[in-house]
Amino acid sequence: MTTEIISPHLRPESKHLRDLESESLHIIREVVAEFDRPGLLFSGGKDSAVLLHLALKAVRPAHLPFPIVHIDTGHNFPELLAFRDRTVGRLGLDLVVGSVDDAIASGRILAPAGADISRNRLQTPVLLETILKGRYTAVFGGARRDEERARAKERVYSLRDEFGQWDPRNQRPEVWNLYNGCINPGQHMRVFPISNWTELDVWRYIAEEQIELPEIYYAHERQVFERDGMLMALSSLMQPGHGETVGTRTVRYRTVGDMTSTAAVASEARTPEDVITETLAMRISERGETRADDRSTDAAMEDRKREGYF
Amino acid sequence: MDLLRIATAGSVDDGKSTLIGRLLFDSKSLDDDVLAAVEDASRRHHGDYVNLALVTDGLRAEREQGITIDVAYRYFSTETRKFILADTPGHVQYTRNMVTGASTAEVALVIVDARNGVVEQSRRHAVIASLLGIDHIIVCVNKMDLVGYDESVYEAIQAEFAELMAEIGVRDLTTIPMSALHGDNVVEPSANMSWYNSEPLLRLLEQVPVRQGLDDLPLRLPVQYVVRPHRAEHHDYRGYAGSIASGVLRVGQRVSILPSGHESVVTAIEAPWGLVEEASAPDAVTVRIADDLDITRGEMFCAVDDPPQTTQEIEAVVCWMDDRSALRRGDIYRIKHTTRSAKAMVTGINARFSIVSLCGEPDVNSLDLNEIGQVSLKISVPLACDDYRRNRVSGSFILINEATNATVAAGMIGEPQFSFARSER
Ligand SMILES: Nc1nc2c(ncn2[C@@H]2O[C@H](COP(=O)(O)OP(=O)(O)O)[C@@H](O)[C@H]2O)c(=O)[nH]1
Numbered sequence: 001m002t003t004e005i006i007s008p009h010l011r012p013e014s015k016h017l018r019d020l021e022s023e024s025l026h027i028i029r030e031v032v033a034e035f036d037r038p039g040l041l042f043s044g045g046k047d048s049a050v051l052l053h054l055a056l057k058a059v060r061p062a063h064l065p066f067p068i069v070h071i072d073t074g075h076n077f078p079e080l081l082a083f084r085d086r087t088v089g090r091l092g093l094d095l096v097v098g099s100v101d102d103a104i105a106s107g108r109i110l111a112p113a114g115a116d117i118s119r120n121r122l123q124t125p126v127l128l129e130t131i132l133k134g135r136y137t138a139v140f141g142g143a144r145r146d147e148e149r150a151r152a153k154e155r156v157y158s159l160r161d162e163f164g165q166w167d168p169r170n171q172r173p174e175v176w177n178l179y180n181g182c183i184n185p186g187q188h189m190r191v192f193p194i195s196n197w198t199e200l201d202v203w204r205y206i207a208e209e210q211i212e213l214p215e216i217y218y219a220h221e222r223q224v225f226e227r228d229g230m231l232m233a234l235s236s237l238m239q240p241g242h243g244e245t246v247g248t249r250t251v252r253y254r255t256v257g258d259m260t261s262t263a264a265v266a267s268e269a270r271t272p273e274d275v276i277t278e279t280l281a282m283r284i285s286e287r288g289e290t291r292a293d294d295r296s297t298d299a300a301m302e303d304r305k306r307e308g309y310f
Numbered sequence: 311m312d313l314l315r316i317a318t319a320g321s322v323d324d325g326k327s328t329l330i331g332r333l334l335f336d337s338k339s340l341d342d343d344v345l346a347a348v349e350d351a352s353r354r355h356h357g358d359y360v361n362l363a364l365v366t367d368g369l370r371a372e373r374e375q376g377i378t379i380d381v382a383y384r385y386f387s388t389e390t391r392k393f394i395l396a397d398t399p400g401h402v403q404y405t406r407n408m409v410t411g412a413s414t415a416e417v418a419l420v421i422v423d424a425r426n427g428v429v430e431q432s433r434r435h436a437v438i439a440s441l442l443g444i445d446h447i448i449v450c451v452n453k454m455d456l457v458g459y460d461e462s463v464y465e466a467i468q469a470e471f472a473e474l475m476a477e478i479g480v481r482d483l484t485t486i487p488m489s490a491l492h493g494d495n496v497v498e499p500s501a502n503m504s505w506y507n508s509e510p511l512l513r514l515l516e517q518v519p520v521r522q523g524l525d526d527l528p529l530r531l532p533v534q535y536v537v538r539p540h541r542a543e544h545h546d547y548r549g550y551a552g553s554i555a556s557g558v559l560r561v562g563q564r565v566s567i568l569p570s571g572h573e574s575v576v577t578a579i580e581a582p583w584g585l586v587e588e589a590s591a592p593d594a595v596t597v598r599i600a601d602d603l604d605i606t607r608g609e610m611f612c613a614v615d616d617p618p619q620t621t622q623e624i625e626a627v628v629c630w631m632d633d634r635s636a637l638r639r640g641d642i643y644r645i646k647h648t649t650r651s652a653k654a655m656v657t658g659i660n661a662r663f664s665i666v667s668l669c670g671e672p673d674v675n676s677l678d679l680n681e682i683g684q685v686s687l688k689i690s691v692p693l694a695c696d697d698y699r700r701n702r703v704s705g706s707f708i709l710i711n712e713a714t715n716a717t718v719a720a721g722m723i724g725e726p727q728f729s730f731a732r733s734e735r
């Protein structure tokens with residue numbers, strides 16, 4: 001019998017969410033117990049919002065015993081940065097920012113010419129630099145195995161070398177719920193507590209737990225233009241090219257990365273429940289629909305992960 | 311909606327990838343663009359038909375070499391159930407991947423080619439599933455279209471499997487005749503095999519009982535992490551966080567804490583969704599107790615009337631998973647058992663099991679990659695443990711090589727699930 005319900009929308013038909021939630025809490029607690037310096041990658045997107053929510057539950061009623069780390073590409077949606085700062089303020093979190101702009105300004109990395117070039121690749125060196133500087137031994141990420149086929153093969157504990165590289169042919173076997181957190185000097189672990197969640201699981205959990213997200217995840221009016229079949233937001237970074245016309249549409253975002261590489265989808269979904277209904281009807285994967293960065297080749301994600309992407 | 315974990319295995323070309331592609335496709339768990347990419351790739355690689363097997367292709371090296379290297383996880387769901395499927399490659403050299411996939415699964419799907427019947431690989435898969443404590447094995451007799459949907463072919467395979475299952479102690483065996491390529495008996499019933507009067511695979515998967523009997527086992531709750539807020543409003547708060555492995559935990563219940571041997575009474579249980587009066591596996595909870603005791607990570611909350619054994623000497627079945635070294639007598643490893651880490655010395659290798667002949671060779675010198683055997687270990691601290699056949703959480707462990715930090719073995723405490731005949735040397 002339940003005496004006090006913290007999650008008011010807990011429903012018996014979502015028993016599977018509760019099992020996934022417990023699995024994620026188990027993973028987070030293993031890391032907190034076994035690693036001296038964890039950090040949590042927080043992009044402000046829905047997966048990292050869920051991850052943060054789970055991390056808070058894992059240590060409740062204590063404060064989060066580690067910082068959240070944001071890799072700011074300098075091409076973020078302003079709504080995302082506002083959400084990040086709001087969240088940090090509300091929860092009293094420790095925020096560490098790794099800035100791609102700073103890295104470019106100081107000459108540590110070279111910016112490709114053109115404002116609308118994706119900074120996805122540039123994130124990787126800045127992420128590594130930030131991990132090194134913070135001396136993090138474990139870094140939580142919100143990646144899910146259903147997102148992409150290289151991810152489908154990645155362990156929950158993904159060992160990375162000095163260069164942050166993932167070696168898919170040399171992964172440690174991961175049996176039962178016994179995670180091996182031993183690392184050599186210079187190595188670190190990327191840990192993915194929501195590996196087994198699907199896009200739909202994430203949305204159902206957001207609905208049940210009433211997790212706040214940046215407003216751009218829900219239908220809103222926006223000036224967009226069409227490029228390669230995708231709806232790109234008009235901004236100082238993204239201007240229509242020849243033959244591309246700008247129009248106001250009702251859209252939302254399914255994933256949120258760089259403004260230059262994330263597309264919106266036409267949608268009327270204004271609540272998590274609406275999004276669930278729409279997702280159930282939709283038959284296009286989120287990365288395929290909205291991420292220009294993953295459409296370049298068959299193995300785009302695999303290549304980026306090998307180089308240290310999360 | 312509940313959650314079922316499945317492991318699949320089949321030898322190369324039996325049609326495992328096609329079956330999984332079909333399950334995902336027919337249960338509408340596949341997105342249109344993924345399908346388009348597969349159609350595209352089918353055209354590039356093979357020519358004129360859509361190769362559903364490509365749905366499950368992962369890494370570039372796998373696509374180039376046309377083989378599967380590692381365990382991949384797939385997700386699909388129906389109205390009543392979400393499925394997590396560990397897709398493991400079937401080559402002999404990948405026993406360790408099969409063990410990985412099977413370790414968390416409740417059902418094993420074994421795929422056989424109707425034309426070849428029960429081959430060595432199918433036996434191997436069934437035996438590993440059994441050793442890992444999987445109660446339900448579903449044998450998919452695939453490519454029935456290539457044997458003219460002949461009932462007698464199916465029956466012969468079914469009989470052979472039933473015999474094997476009796477030998478290896480599997481409780482629940484189901485066989486299904488199917489054609490993954492044409493979709494017969496995968497999601498839709500088959501019009502070609504009216505003699506088969508049970509349901510298609512997906513419907514059967516919806517009916518497999520989940521976590522059967524775990525609540526009836528004695529309480530086991532390994533402490534993962536001690537929550538100490540150090541905040542004014544929670545000044546004296548001390549909570550013990552962990553995931554319930556078995557049994558039911560109740561407020562007011564008397565528990566023993568092992569291996570230290572303390573006893574206390576549960577005063578509060580916090581589940582992820584709030585304070586509760588009782589909780590059970592697999593809930594991740596935080597527990598508070600009446601007494602101010604010094605309890606740390608690695609201790610286990612246990613039923614007072616049915617505690618695990620606390621010991622520094624264990625016998626266990628291990629699968630050796632390291633390709634750079636072998637297990638030898640006298641070696642010392644780091645052991646991780648529940649949330650407890652310690653050192654373990656190999657004091658004996660009592661047998662090496664052949665999972666093909668089901669014979670055990672006594673007193674061997676080493677275990678190499680993908681070999682399974684029975685070992686004796688001496689542990690540097692007492693472990694509170696159960697026989698794996700009774701409890702998959704408090705009965706399992708991993709060994710870690712302290713020099714490389716690699717996970718080198720998966721271990722199951724106690725005797726194997728069934729007895730291996732003694733082989734003569
Ligand atoms: N005729 C027939 N061919 C099948 C069937 N299932 C799979 N195949 C074919 O068998 C070959 C091997 O299948 P695949 O799924 O790649 O096997 P895997 O190596 O076990 O993953 C492919 O050419 C498939 O098209 C079936 O039910 N009937």
